[in-house]
Amino acid sequence: MNIKKLAWDKMNGLLPAIVQDAFDGRVLMQGYMNRQALEASMESGKVTFWSRSREQLWTKGETSGNTLDLVDISPDCDGDSLLVRAHPEGPTCHLGTDTCYDGNDKTLPVLAFLAALERLISQRDQQRPDGSYTTELFLSGSKRIAQKVGEEGVETALAAVAGDDKELLGEAADLIFHLLVLLRSRQLNLGAVIEVLEARHKA
Secondary structure, eight states, X not given: OOGGGSOGXXXXXXXXXXXXXXXXXXXXXXXXXXXXXXXXXXHHSBOEEEETTTTEEEETTTTTSOOEEEEEEEEOTTSSOEEEEEEESSOOSTXXXXXXXXXXXXXXXXXXXXXXXXXXXXHHHHHOOTTOHHHHHHHHXXXXXXXXXXXXXHHHHHHHHHTOHHHHHHHHHHHHHHHHHHHHHTTOOHHHHHHHHHHHHHO
């Protein structure tokens, strides 16, 4: 990205910066960047904006600790706005919600629920709360979890052969859930699976 070629003059040296969760695709917030903020973000790896009210640079999370870890920044086709992909460390909104758009349930892409589920499974693995089925799976070990994936795979196939769509959907949901748990038990994730699929698609 050539910073000098961006359309800084359109808004008196500022560009709107839309921040997207690099993990699940949610739109987290919008801020504004000038050249200094953009350079600071790229150099520090922490998303930094220009505060129009205070007229100074501010790094997201510098007081709350809820930072945005930069993944990459892309300008749009006209060079007058920026898409910032980042990993949030804690809630992004000052109101304590994950995003500044949490009042609208439509902001979460449908398939992004898989990412949210994977995040929850990761938390279960770390915290191991009592009474959780996911905790029981992790305590049983990878071999038992793999066995469950096999059982759910067979049940999914049988439901498909039987022609019962409702049962097929239910079994498919069970299969995907147990597969995510299995991946986590081996310190792998859905992102790694997608990378394999992408590599095969490009081959």
